[in-house]
Amino acid sequence: MSAAQDLDALYQEIILDHYKNPHGKGLREPAAAQRSADVHHVNPTCGDEITLRVHVEGEPGSERVADVSYDAVGCSISQASASVLHELLVGKTIDEAMNVHGEFLALMQGKGTVEPDEEVLEDGIAFAGVAKFPARVKCALLSWMAWKDATVQARG
Amino acid sequence: MISGLLPELEVIRKDFPILERTLAGGLPLVYLDSANTSQKPQVVIDTMVDHLERHNANIARAMHQLGAEATEAFETARDKVAAFIGAPERDEVIFTKNASEGLNLVANTLSFPGEHQLGPGDEVVITEMEHHSNIVPWQLVTQRTGATLRWFGVTDEGRLDLDRIDELINERTKVVSLTWVSNMLGTINPIAEIARKAHAVGAIVVVDASQAAPQLPIDLAAMPVEERPDLLVFTGHKVVGPTGIGVLWGSRAVLDTLPPFLGGGEMIETVRMEGSTFAGIPHKFEAGTPPIAEAVGLGAAVEYLGHIGLDAIHTHERAITGYALQGLATVPGLTVLGPLDPAERGGAISFELDGVHPHDVAQVLDSRGVAVRAGHHCAKPAHARFGVQSSTRMSSYLYTTPDEIDALVEALNYTRSYFKLG
Ligand SMILES: Cc1ncc(COP(=O)(O)O)c(C=O)c1O
Numbered sequence: 001m002s003a004a005q006d007l008d009a010l011y012q013e014i015i016l017d018h019y020k021n022p023h024g025k026g027l028r029e030p031a032a033a034q035r036s037a038d039v040h041h042v043n044p045t046c047g048d049e050i051t052l053r054v055h056v057e058g059e060p061g062s063e064r065v066a067d068v069s070y071d072a073v074g075c076s077i078s079q080a081s082a083s084v085l086h087e088l089l090v091g092k093t094i095d096e097a098m099n100v101h102g103e104f105l106a107l108m109q110g111k112g113t114v115e116p117d118e119e120v121l122e123d124g125i126a127f128a129g130v131a132k133f134p135a136r137v138k139c140a141l142l143s144w145m146a147w148k149d150a151t152v153q154a155r156g
Numbered sequence: 157m158i159s160g161l162l163p164e165l166e167v168i169r170k171d172f173p174i175l176e177r178t179l180a181g182g183l184p185l186v187y188l189d190s191a192n193t194s195q196k197p198q199v200v201i202d203t204m205v206d207h208l209e210r211h212n213a214n215i216a217r218a219m220h221q222l223g224a225e226a227t228e229a230f231e232t233a234r235d236k237v238a239a240f241i242g243a244p245e246r247d248e249v250i251f252t253k254n255a256s257e258g259l260n261l262v263a264n265t266l267s268f269p270g271e272h273q274l275g276p277g278d279e280v281v282i283t284e285m286e287h288h289s290n291i292v293p294w295q296l297v298t299q300r301t302g303a304t305l306r307w308f309g310v311t312d313e314g315r316l317d318l319d320r321i322d323e324l325i326n327e328r329t330k331v332v333s334l335t336w337v338s339n340m341l342g343t344i345n346p347i348a349e350i351a352r353k354a355h356a357v358g359a360i361v362v363v364d365a366s367q368a369a370p371q372l373p374i375d376l377a378a379m380p381v382e383e384r385p386d387l388l389v390f391t392g393h394k395v396v397g398p399t400g401i402g403v404l405w406g407s408r409a410v411l412d413t414l415p416p417f418l419g420g421g422e423m424i425e426t427v428r429m430e431g432s433t434f435a436g437i438p439h440k441f442e443a444g445t446p447p448i449a450e451a452v453g454l455g456a457a458v459e460y461l462g463h464i465g466l467d468a469i470h471t472h473e474r475a476i477t478g479y480a481l482q483g484l485a486t487v488p489g490l491t492v493l494g495p496l497d498p499a500e501r502g503g504a505i506s507f508e509l510d511g512v513h514p515h516d517v518a519q520v521l522d523s524r525g526v527a528v529r530a531g532h533h534c535a536k537p538a539h540a541r542f543g544v545q546s547s548t549r550m551s552s553y554l555y556t557t558p559d560e561i562d563a564l565v566e567a568l569n570y571t572r573s574y575f576k577l578g
Contacts, residue, residue, distance in 0.1 A: 003181040003523040007574075010519065016575070046515055046531040047539070047546045073545050075515035076575075139515065 009129030010136070011076070018123070019076040024086030028069040030055045037153035041146040043138050048074030050082065050143055054150040056094070063094050063155065068147060077127075077136050082143035084123050094151060100124075101148055108137050158558055160475030162468055169555050171197040171460075183525035186560045191339055191367060191504040191551030192529050193393045196457070200396060203456035204449050215448055216422055216439075230448050233455030234438070240395075240458035241365075241388070242375035243405055250404040250411075250438045251446050255366040256289040258389030258404035259333075261441060262362055263293035265414040266331060267301045272360065272413060276302035278330040281359075283308040283316055283345075284541050285338045288534040290364045294333060303330070310541050314341040314494035321353060329359040336368035340535040340549065341494030342477070342501035344372075348383035355382050360410060365390040367502055370553065371473045373466035376405065386410045392450065397457035401450035404441070411437045418443040461554075469554045473503040476552045476561065480505055483565040489577065490568065493542050504551040506533065509568065511577045514548040520574050521548075524567040 030036040034055040042049050055067035068086050072079060089097040103120050104127070112132040116125040130140045162168055169175050172195045179185055187195060207229060213222035215230045238246040252258045266272050274280065280294050284307050298305040306324055309317040316334075325332060332354040337344050351361045362385065365374065369390035376384055387410060392401035406414075416423055416434055420443035425433040434440050461469065478498035484490055489510030495501045509517050518530035529549045532539050539545060550564055 003179070003183060003525075006180070007520065007523040011516075011574070047536065048515075049545070075513035077515070079513075133519070136515075136519070 006129070006132065010133055012126040012129060014123050014126035015076060015080040018080035018083040022079055022083040022086075024068060024070070024083065024090065025072070026069060027051065027053055027071050028055075028067060031057075031066070033057050034066050035154050035156070037150045039146050039150040039153070041142055041149070043074070043078070043142055045138070046075070048072075048078045048139060048142055050074070050078070050146050052082075052143060052146040052150055054147060054154045056151070056154045058093075060155075065089050065092055065094060065097050065151070070143065070146075072143065074142065075139055077130055077139040078142045081127060081140045084127070085143050085147055088122060088124060089147065094155065097151070098148075101144060104144055105141070107131060108140050158475050158479050160471045161558070162464070162472040162554060165472075165555070165557060168464065169557070171199070172555050173198055173201070175555060179525050186524075186526040186563045188550040188552060188556070188560065188564060189527045189529050190370070190553035190556070191394070191502075191549065192533075193399070194370060194396045194553055195555065196396055196398065197460050199460050200398065200453050200456045204398065204453040207449050207452045212449075214445055226448060229452045229455075230446070233451045236455040236459050236462075237403055240374070240462060241369070241403075241405055242377045244377045245408055247437050248405055248408055248411065250406070250441045251451050252389070252402040252404050252441075253400060253447070254393070254402040255364065255389045255391035256293075256402075258391075258402050259289050259362070259364065260293045261404060261417045262333075262387050262389070262406075262414075263297040265417050266360070267297045268415045270413060270415045272330065272410075274298070274301040274303040274330055277328060278303040279306055279326070279328045280304070280331045280333065281306050281308070281324055281329055281354075282332075283334045284310045285314075285316070285341055285343065285535065285538045286333075286335055287339050287364065287366065288536070289366075290333055290335060290362075291537065294331075304328075308334070310341070310538065313496075314338075314343050315500075316343070316345055318346075318349075321350070325350075325353045325357055325359065327357050329354065329357050331360050331362060333362035333364070335364040335366070337365075337372070337502040337504075338494070338535075338538070339367050339504055340506050340533045340538045340547070342504045342506070343495055344368075344500055344502060347385065348379070351383045351385055360387065361385045363388045366394060367504065370395050370461075371466075371470055371502055373470060392454040392457065395454070395457055395461060397454035398450045400447045401454045403454075406437075408437060411441070416440055416443070420444045464554065472554055473552060474498050476556050476558070477501060477503050477505065479558050480550065480552065480561045480564070483561050484568075487565060487568045488572065493544070493547055503553065503556075504549055506547040506549040508544060508547055509571065512571060512575050514546045516575070517548045517568070517571055520571040521564070521567045524563070524570065526564050526567045528564070 514530035
């Protein structure tokens with residue numbers, strides 16, 4: 001692949017769309033019936049930052065991700081991946097969401113060898129090209145790592 | 157034709173084998189990341205290989221011929237470094253691992269018991285434009301000793317704010333530590349003026365010359381004593397030398413009063429179980445087997461720069477920086493952080509491109525073969541000062557050509573169109 005094709009594989013239209021019009025951005029107050037946890041994650045090499053709040057509702061054992069609200073500064077990849085995360089995980093049970101998280105992680109850590117499952121990852125498959133750029137994998141994972149950290153805390 | 161360029165630029169480029177290589181897709185390399193690390197001329201590579209192939213032995217302790225040759229090569233490198241910075245005495249040159257280790261050595265030994273030991277009520281002054289290497293060691297040491305850390309702010313133009321200098325540097329000030337040239341803003345700081353003020357109150361002056369040594373002629377012996385730093389550090393890999401080697405220069409008067417930093421082989425005079433006495437400088441601060449081949453490589457590197465001449469290199473850097481500032485000004489939505497007059501700055505130019513994150517800028521530039529740095533460049537406080545989290549930085553060196561600057565500007569315009577900005 002030429003450098004230009006690699007670049008297009010990295011910056012898929014879907015990614016640029018999410019970057020320009022991010023889903024779920026902004027920190028929101030949790031509703032009365034929701035439990036929440038906040039985390040702040042930083043990518044020390046580039047300085048990208050995210051404050052992410054997971055809103056959880058439901059009985060222990062069958063809790064759902066009621067919302068994921070966040071404030072973030074960073075590059076197109078890190079911003080788009082937070083937007084995709086919001087789109088994919090909100091409304092799922094935590095167990096389902098953890099499963100999606102696992103798939104996304106495997107895709108990103110697969111060095112470009114993992115074939116993404118569109119059924120599970122939907123717009124997230126656009127990040128397959130990022131996996132070939134080791135320096136950018138951390139950008140794509142910033143919000144996902146924050147989400148997992150916050151969810152474990154919110155679940156208590 | 158731009159005036160001030162090195163006359164033999166094409167010949168100089170041939171000295172750097174890496175500049176001939178191509179990147180993915182057969183693109184030529186446009187290396188504009190020299191403030192991060194510089195490329196290495198063949199003579200440095202050859203000198204290190206020759207040392208390892210023919211003269212390798214441990215130094216100072218081997219009684220055989222190879223040991224003598226290795227020791228001679230290592231100590232000759234010290235002479236070359238001393239000449240490079242105009243050190244008043246060659247024994248005042250101490251080899252470290254890098255600039256960071258030099259700064260940590262200084263900060264830590266100033267916290268140990270001794271004539272200069274920091275304590276509550278004492279003040280250490282740094283600046284908001286320091287590399288993290290000249291911030292964090294002082295934070296650690298002031299926290300540990302109870303001394304107070306203070307700093308010069310930075311003006312909107314990216315210069316040190318000297319308005320409060322008389323308040324900042326006062327009778328409680330024990331150390332003033334600052335960078336000569338900023339790695340983010342490119343600013344050249346008035347170290348002579350600041351050293352004069354600091355010395356007037358009896359403070360020790362530490363200068364981080366990591367970005368100055370590559371591009372400014374340094375002649376310590378020629379500086380008036382009141383304006384001469386007491387301690388100065390730089391790192392080998394930015395002056396066309398290898399990684400793993402740095403330099404701390406200090407005046408004998410100050411170095412003799414500082415306690416040892418690391419203990420071990422070669423730094424002692426005698427060791428008994430009850431206690432030890434220490435070698436004089438430079439060995440007092442060089443515990444253990446040093447990076448020998450790296451020191452020898454650094455000697456070759458500074459000799460190479462000396463042959464070309466630091467005045468000529470500085471003039472070249474200024475010419476290229478001026479040309480780059482003009483070129484960058486033609487890119488819509490681009491803002492340079494730091495002084496805009498090439499006479500007042502070094503060859504690192506950080507900038508923002510409206511609507512594109514620095515990471516994405518660097519990524520698109522890389523796809524065109526243009527290597528720059530994106531991020532906070534280990535200067536988070538300086539970025540915070542300008543209300544930005546990160547920036548893109550291009551940095552030139554003696555091998556940089558105007559064509560490469562044109563390639564950068566072209567690639568930046570391409571970046572804008574790639575992200576569909578007007
Ligand atoms: C101004 C300045 N100080 C200190 C350093 C640290 O150098 P090193 O990482 O080699 O210790 C650098 C380079 O990164 C620098 O630009």
